[in-house]
Amino acid sequence: MRATDRWSALSELVGSLVAAGRIRPEDEADILEDLRRREESMSTGIGFGIAIPHTSSDRVTGVVAAFGRSKEGIEFESLDNAPVRFIVLFIVPKDQFQTHLRTLAAIAKFLNDRSVREQLGSAGGVGEILGILNNRAPDSRA
Numbered sequence: 001m002r003a004t005d006r007w008s009a010l011s012e013l014v015g016s017l018v019a020a021g022r023i024r025p026e027d028e029a030d031i032l033e034d035l036r037r038r039e040e041s042m043s044t045g046i047g048f049g050i051a052i053p054h055t056s057s058d059r060v061t062g063v064v065a066a067f068g069r070s071k072e073g074i075e076f077e078s079l080d081n082a083p084v085r086f087i088v089l090f091i092v093p094k095d096q097f098q099t100h101l102r103t104l105a106a107i108a109k110f111l112n113d114r115s116v117r118e119q120l121g122s123a124g125g126v127g128e129i130l131g132i133l134n135n136r137a138p139d140s141r142a
Helices: 006-019 025-041 097-112 114-122 126-136
Strands: 045-047 054-057 064-074 084-093
Touching: 006 025, 006 064, 006 084, 025 054, 025 084, 054 097, 064 114, 064 126, 084 097, 084 114, 097 114, 114 126
Parallel strands: 054 084
Antiparallel strands: 064 084
């Protein structure tokens, strides 16, 4: 990631979802505002270099997520005041509260594993990061 603060990080990740066709360009500003409101109530920087910004929106029909890594660290006003190196941003359709909670819990549990964070931190690029995420993530069909 190029961002150095949480607001530009949110914008960068949402922009990547727009570029990938996961969010419509006309919905980008509304989704960013929803994420900003959530962050202003309490930072989603949970410690250990992890942030999990999230929101629900009527602008998506399924869970949409983006992963970002910063080698330098991003100021996120985290609970432990440490810079964030890994960000998993996700958006869940409105009125899917259980899905929202399960997604948040699964991401937090996954990134709580120090070996996962070490592998993601030393990964050589996008392909390697995707491989780690695919190989280490729990099977959602189970």
